[in-house]
Amino acid sequence: MAPALIIACGALARELTVVIAANGWQHVQVQCLPADLHNRPEKIPDAVREKIRAARARFGRILVAYADCGTGGLLDRVLEEEGVERLPGAHCYEFYAGSPTFAALADAEPGSFYLTDFLVRHFERLVIRELGIERHPELASQYFGNYRRLVYLAQHEDAQLQEQAWQAAARLGLAFEYRFTGYGDLERAVVRFHRDAEGGPVTEQASWQK
Structure with missing residues (x-):
């Protein structure tokens, strides 16, 4: 399978790792940016762009595991230019709660x-x-x-x-x-990303829910 990458906020690293391991997606990797960027959201868009460009040659598909996260739409502008999607919502509270x-x-x-x-x-x-x-x-x-x-x-x-x-x-x-809340829309977004990237099977109930 072609390798796929999730560029994530460090605050989501544990949860993303659990979802990926529970579904056995050995071809999906996670690279994290420091969680304390949330205290300086103006730095998030450029940091994400740098990660995307460094990874593009190695990965067939990339997902950005950030919401808007206080960037005031600047992250979305970067992602539109780079042709990469992100998690839904304004911040992690929204996609965890729904x-x-x-x-x-x-x-x-x-x-x-x-x-x-x-x-x-x-x-x-x-x-x-x-x-x-x-x-x-x-x-x-x-x-x-x-x-x-x-x-x-x-x-x-x-x-x-x-x-x-x-x-x-x-x-x-x-x-x-x-x-x-459990993992809320975070897991659902990662599942959709995997399906779009590879069309592989998805575990109906991840191990963290059992």
Whole structure:
């Protein structure tokens, strides 16, 4: 089979690896960009373009495992120029939850701050340290003063991660809500990518769901 590539945000590496391994797609590879680019979204489009151009000669098909991710349409412009598709939605919260569920969450409380499994695991580094809250605790109220709740969109049912997410909400002074989403549209998009690339068989239920 011709090799296929998924260029991914580092925040999705674990989930993508699970989906690929569960389906036995040995010809599908993942290359990740640093997850902390989300704190500097203006750098994402050029970083993705560089990855695409470096990989094009080696791979028959490429998928970009990013949503818009705060690039304001600039990533889509790059992908249109390069002829590559990306995951659906504005950000990973939307494709994990699914667009209808995410829209309902946003309508119910626009002042919602979202975490995924990855962001719970790396909350201290990506939120507290990257935003300077560790050095200047007063910044927390400036960054999160307009938020009312923290919504944890969980990919796995893990009591320890749920407790960590609750503690993160308490630290930011936000109400806490838990939603189990599984992999949502992420898995569906990867399955479609595989079918388009190779037309091979797809496992009906991935191992992480069993």
